[in-house]
Amino acid sequence: MTLSDYKKAIFTIKSNADFKELANFAYQYQRNYNPIFAEWVSYFKENLSHNTRFKPSVMRKVTDFDYHFLPIQFFKNKHLVKDHFPSKTIFTSSGTTGQITSQHSVANLSLYEKSCILSFEKFYGSITNYVILALLPAYLERKGSSLVYMADKFIKLSGKEASGFYLNNYKELIDKITVLENLQQKSILLGVSFALWDLAEQYNLNLQHTIVMETGGMKGRRKEVTKGELHSIFQKGFGNIPIHSEYGMTELLSQAYSKGNNIFECPPWMKIIIRDINDPFKQVNLGETGAINIIDLANIHSCCFIATDDIGKVYPNGSFEVLGRMDNSDIRGCNLMIQDV
Numbered sequence: 001m002t003l004s005d006y007k008k009a010i011f012t013i014k015s016n017a018d019f020k021e022l023a024n025f026a027y028q029y030q031r032n033y034n035p036i037f038a039e040w041v042s043y044f045k046e047n048l049s050h051n052t053r054f055k056p057s058v059m060r061k062v063t064d065f066d067y068h069f070l071p072i073q074f075f076k077n078k079h080l081v082k083d084h085f086p087s088k089t090i091f092t093s094s095g096t097t098g099q100i101t102s103q104h105s106v107a108n109l110s111l112y113e114k115s116c117i118l119s120f121e122k123f124y125g126s127i128t129n130y131v132i133l134a135l136l137p138a139y140l141e142r143k144g145s146s147l148v149y150m151a152d153k154f155i156k157l158s159g160k161e162a163s164g165f166y167l168n169n170y171k172e173l174i175d176k177i178t179v180l181e182n183l184q185q186k187s188i189l190l191g192v193s194f195a196l197w198d199l200a201e202q203y204n205l206n207l208q209h210t211i212v213m214e215t216g217g218m219k220g221r222r223k224e225v226t227k228g229e230l231h232s233i234f235q236k237g238f239g240n241i242p243i244h245s246e247y248g249m250t251e252l253l254s255q256a257y258s259k260g261n262n263i264f265e266c267p268p269w270m271k272i273i274i275r276d277i278n279d280p281f282k283q284v285n286l287g288e289t290g291a292i293n294i295i296d297l298a299n300i301h302s303c304c305f306i307a308t309d310d311i312g313k314v315y316p317n318g319s320f321e322v323l324g325r326m327d328n329s330d331i332r333g334c335n336l337m338i339q340d341v
Helices: 003-012 016-033 035-048 072-076 109-124 146-158 170-182 193-202 227-238 333-340
Strands: 089-092 103-106 131-135 164-166 187-191 210-214 244-247 256-258 263-265 270-275 290-296 305-314 320-325
Touching (some): 109 146, 131 170, 146 164, 170 187, 187 193
Antiparallel strands (some): 256 263, 305 320
16 A cells, blocks of 8 residues: 555545554554654563563453554654655644643645545535634634634635634624524534633523534633533523534644534544553553543554543444543653653
8 A cells, every 4th residue: 555545545434444454554654754653662662562561462452453652742842744744834732831832743734624624524514504603712813723724724615705713803703693593504603612601601692503613722711610511601601502512633633523412423534542541551441431542544644643631431332522631640651751762
């Protein structure tokens, strides 16, 4: 299989076997061409292979996907794109003052765009059916946001004059939503969590034709609450409708979506695997809580195998739930070895 064949094949996956074949290709490809990933895998093998607990014959494996996952912190201080694939752009994560933020060098923007568009349309149909209203303050006020890039692409593809970005002009946004509701125009209000919270508190809406989709991102702007509490606040302000969610991050090129109840589904080229919080080399059973590992096959030019700091669980049908994030006291194993690599 060539790299070109791979890029076409990831968007035509039909089965678990298809995914496994492409994941194996990605794993070997990135070991050969991604020096940081190769170094991490070598570190694991050289430093932990002597410990019988980590040998393949005794590693606890509850899925067919037994790979090494790169801790997401590597994106904060490592360049994960091979030199012969120069960056077309660099996506950066948001953070509070003084924090080191993640940087994702993207070598193929068309691959990112294709992944975003096909992910969305798998769950919602054609983007042209919707007006896209992007309420993304803080993200719009800085450079390098992958979320802003994706929203801008959706706004343009919608072909609707009413689509657009909103910062803090809530009254203008509410007036626009009111007009669209009266026209029975299907719309998506894509918003960062703290801005949607502000909107829900200030206005009392009864939405019937508008999907409210939160993207996370409290970033210290509001007190931290559970996802369930947050969605209850939204429902009070927006008319007791299901609250949708988008699960993506700077370090990925693909997104998962939830149509309510915080249960997410992945596109066929993305898969979630749950690891033990205290033992990063042990997978937990389906339905058990642990830390989230992600295989994102679209991420072929950086890293397809990422160990995140999110906590969640995967269900037998492949859907998953995000329950929160690990704090410093939760981080064990591979995260403690980053400084040595």
